[in-house]
Amino acid sequence: MTPELAKTLSHGMRRIRTVEETIAARYSEQEMRCPTHLSSGQEAVPAAISAVLRPTDLAVSGHRAHAHYLAKGGSLKAMIAEIYGRVTGCARGKGGSMHLIDEAVGFMGSTAIVGGTVPVGVGLGYSLMLKGTDDIACIFLGDAVVETGAFYESLNFAILKNLPVLFICENNFYSVYSPLSVRQSHIKAIHEKVAGFGITTQDGDGNDAASAHEIITKTVADIRAGKGPAFLEFSTFRFREHCGPNYDDDLGYRPDQFIEGWNAREPIRQFETRAIEDGFLTLAGIDQMQEEIENEVKAAFDFARASDFPPAGEASQHIFANQMKGSWK
Amino acid sequence: MTPELAKTLSHGMRRIRTVEETIAARYSEQEMRCPTHLSSGQEAVPAAISAVLRPTDLAVSGHRAHAHYLAKGGSLKAMIAEIYGRVTGCARGKGGSMHLIDEAVGFMGSTAIVGGTVPVGVGLGYSLMLKGTDDIACIFLGDAVVETGAFYESLNFAILKNLPVLFICENNFYSVYSPLSVRQSHIKAIHEKVAGFGITTQDGDGNDAASAHEIITKTVADIRAGKGPAFLEFSTFRFREHCGPNYDDDLGYRPDQFIEGWNAREPIRQFETRAIEDGFLTLAGIDQMQEEIENEVKAAFDFARASDFPPAGEASQHIFANQMKGSWK
Amino acid sequence: MRTFANEIRDGLDQALSDDPSVLVFGLGVPDPKGVFGTTLDLQEKYGEKRVFDMPTSENAMTGIAIGAALGGFKPVLTHQRLDFALLSMDQLVNNAAKWHFMFGGQRNVPITIRMILGRGRGQGPPHSQNQQSWFAHNPGLKVVMPALASDAKGLLLASIFDPNPVIFLEHRWLHNAQTEEATDMPIPLGEAKLLREGDAVTVVSVSYMTIEALHAVDVLKEQGISCDLIDLRTVTPIDWAKIETSVKKTGKLLMLDTGFKSFGIAGEILAHVTESCWSSLQLPPARLTAPDYSESTSPALTKDYHVRAEHIAAKIGEMTDKPVSIEPILNQRGAAHDVPGTWFTGPF
Amino acid sequence: MRTFANEIRDGLDQALSDDPSVLVFGLGVPDPKGVFGTTLDLQEKYGEKRVFDMPTSENAMTGIAIGAALGGFKPVLTHQRLDFALLSMDQLVNNAAKWHFMFGGQRNVPITIRMILGRGRGQGPPHSQNQQSWFAHNPGLKVVMPALASDAKGLLLASIFDPNPVIFLEHRWLHNAQTEEATDMPIPLGEAKLLREGDAVTVVSVSYMTIEALHAVDVLKEQGISCDLIDLRTVTPIDWAKIETSVKKTGKLLMLDTGFKSFGIAGEILAHVTESCWSSLQLPPARLTAPDYSESTSPALTKDYHVRAEHIAAKIGEMTDKPVSIEPILNQRGAAHDVPGTWFTGPF
Ligand SMILES: Cc1ncc(C[n+]2csc(CCOP(=O)(O)OP(=O)(O)O)c2C)c(N)n1
């Protein structure tokens, strides 16, 4: 740990948290009119990854993608505007919260079908292999994704071709209201099942930004060095309901003890307490950082709300492209 | 080994071989007008399974299903008639070589899509679990099936629900002309990958009927005893081309050494040589058995060729069923 | 007053109770929210073996439903959106649809696949597909699209006890629809329902479009234009007789569909009616459907996306060459355009 | 003389050679048989990184093609049967078709998916599906169905270099079709081709049906009945202008399709022409397609399954109310009914 890294991780987590909590606070205004999956509580892993990846690395994600998009450097303004359905949104209002994209920083897209971007990420990895750079493709996935056939098909191909692909599984133990126990056999943990394929795997504490950062740093270095794909599993905890702005622990689908245990390991406080003790952060520094973040977030919401809606005619545009937009070089 | 078992295994293998080679010999007559995948060379595992399963056990298979259908006790006449497209065929000529069915003996169907019956077999296993008998569902699969997402989704569910399901993988190292090396990572063997899920697995020599029988007997007993699903991998070798009646080693897609090595371990001769040495079989007994088989096979071909074609009107029948045909009891 | 969702739930309950071979499973089936209220308490009542949650494995779970059906059971599999079921097209079309046919009638596959059709409030492109024409195009599948809450239970019961695979499409905007009457009896698949009678135009509709059509037809009736309104209820088998009888009377057809226009179910209905009622047709048969592009997320892009009662009324006016006022329709609208009613506040 | 299969192979060769971002993969691509001869020697020429075999993972490999496209490449993925591609409907429809739209036009997905349509000689239900209407129904996909060997290469090149996902459907019975002329130039997608001119009936056809139609139309010409024959070539985008111009001239439409009848592409073409050419139509537009059930395996059950030249000729006779002799057609048939020619001896 260094003061700089501590600041980066703290800032990364606080920024994600502030964005998500601001969305939660304003969602009931009925101006953000799309299904929205918040990452509050799950900030440590994205913040850690953010500190390791380069803009030329590529990433894809799923329905709960705000944190991943931000971690990869995606434009905050464009994301908030997208959730507000404005033309300044990263998908011009076409896709909403679940469809984020910022190719300029390598965030190649998030989509709404569980597992749907896993093969896309592997295909991006294939393109990087062909180009021969040491960039990597990073695939964010939840614990339900390892129930999809597409995941195993993709895994097999990534290993077969020794592709520069990092699979990051954030295991928050639930898929909507469903615990792991009704979906996956408990005989082996997720990372153990995957390890059976002969890919490098590791599991870590997804609420500990410092150790996550360490694991990710080493793993990414190995991938860049041509050692092939890797799979990381981080256990973590989502604060709010699966989709939407509220807490839903009154529904009783997560045991009280489980909730309390995880709340005690809230990632930001946990990290900062230690970092302050170790002299890497100061309370004053954190306060100033938080203020800057709040200003940035407020500006993003102001930007979004001041932005125009897309003109009605855009509803029927973009069905077909008229020209090639990417290049292999 | 007992004289009785030796006879059963030898008979089972010879019967499959004779059927397949008779099809090969007559295929060029252009009367069997459907894609046909022969099992010559791969007789040991089906013969071994045949000696273990009961008629009330259920089985499904894929495109190369003749041996499995026969092993499960399916009617030989109905199978040959099906390949000849006759109304006496097990699917009344609707399905051909790849669509075999004989529910009376628990052969619930084979289909043409790689991996397509794997979940069907697991669903049959679920029905057996609900019924609470100690029957099992047996799923035959080739080495390409473990590349399909459906396989892993099915495996997960079978383990999750502790279903009485036996996955039998006959690994003949090729999918059509494609060797394993262009399809699957070699870091782990198939059974190792599957073992990662926490299911009982074992690999065996698929050309050694005696040892295959031993493995299968123990495994099936465990499944009947409620120990949950199991996965067996048997390596083996297909004699003829992927689809059709000919040899195609002139194409050079399988290395000479590979072919020679496997030919030296031809399953019937290998088994019988030892069984004769051990006094379980006699040459005369084998000759008599072969004669009986040849008579049976000839009768089946005669039956098929003497059978009527389905009336033209049946082409448009069977689109919808008018009544329930199964029962849960 | 009972809702469409109540009726679905009661249909499942009745099926589970009447027949021990009925199984109900799908993502979220035993949830506290019970798939929009349609599966509430069923697991408590019938146990974890007959009513259960599942992994996110839509393809295999469809095959598992087929296998359980071959094992003698009658599985009902639920997808919270049709869009997720695209993963299972192989099992649905290569196995379920063809099993009875390709095995020469040996064995039927009595499975029911509930798929919910999303719409509005930011559902966006992959949560709002209405691909009924895919299923209808495939021999061996029945396709049921209930519209009225009073039909929901009867159609569901008929689907569950039909010996064939049935795709049961529930429009999300219908779950809160209300009814006073409802039936405990299966409603035979293949019978459309004449909801309104008149001789101006034959309006044929499916699923949620029937709600908009009822609104339009009733308002027009007050303006002196009376239409036949036929709720299709099942797309396959389809009740051609009822449609043809009506078109032969009115000489005019307006078909309403929730799906994309081109190569959709409306095209088939226009084509068939043109073939079979040629000499009765006074006008080319017409259709109002979703356009040939996806529903966007932003509410600014969905205002004119869906066909609403006012469009239907205006179209009927055009087809009958009579003046029509859509004011009464517009005046009755309470909720924003992207929600089915004020009760709906998201998130999905 | 060159075959359709030669032309496909040369199209791939030319694309690979002209543009280093083109990739070709699929089950059996580097096989000794090279996917019915269409991919022979390409791996030797362009290396294992650009031309490769794949695992039996149709769904993921489609997503991998999409990802490679987003990475700047132009993948061409081959399925030996359309039936296998049913496993990839999620990636094709939820991702490829919608990517450009749902990300607001940010990024296109230039992938080409070759799917081979099986027929005859015991292919049976899950090796003989012609589901073009599924793809055509989905905005964002282009659907190309070449018929003539002389068009195969040009249409393939246009598909590969089109910025959008293209479903390229090759009928198995066409691979041996011959041509003398061929082009090295892409043929623009969306332009149908008028193959024969006449004013009796407008015959519109796709893929292998065009071969049967050519036969029928030429024989009828000798009997004094001249038809317009339009080979659609691309189903989406579709060349309505050419169809409408012809129907406005002839007043009669006969649409031919290889797929199931109901809710198929023929229905849409009938519906659209009825809407757009109403006042010109002298007869209800007609269609000849596969019936609404699968192709069986037994040759005894496929004799009357497919539409053949004699059926087309007879139908045109009926539509023109003129006597027609189908004898010349029957007399020219050499091969059994379930193979494209005597060269075809199976197994698939
Ligand atoms: C194929 C598919 N099936 C079901 C859904 C509905 N769905 C949306 S999010 C979700 C839960 C995914 O859980 P997980 O991967 O653990 O991610 P988390 O929400 O916990 O972050 C489900 C089932 C979907 N979007 N796609």
Ligand SMILES: Cc1ncc(C[n+]2csc(CCOP(=O)(O)OP(=O)(O)O)c2C)c(N)n1
């Ligand atoms: C989903 C799917 N993809 C491709 C095919 C074409 N195909 C038919 S058999 C076969 C090979 C299967 O290999 P394997 O499972 O090893 O069985 P084997 O033929 O060796 O017995 C393939 C790829 C298919 N039938 N289904």
Ligand SMILES: [Mg+2]
């Ligand atoms: Mg989760």
Ligand SMILES: [Mg+2]
């Ligand atoms: Mg094999």
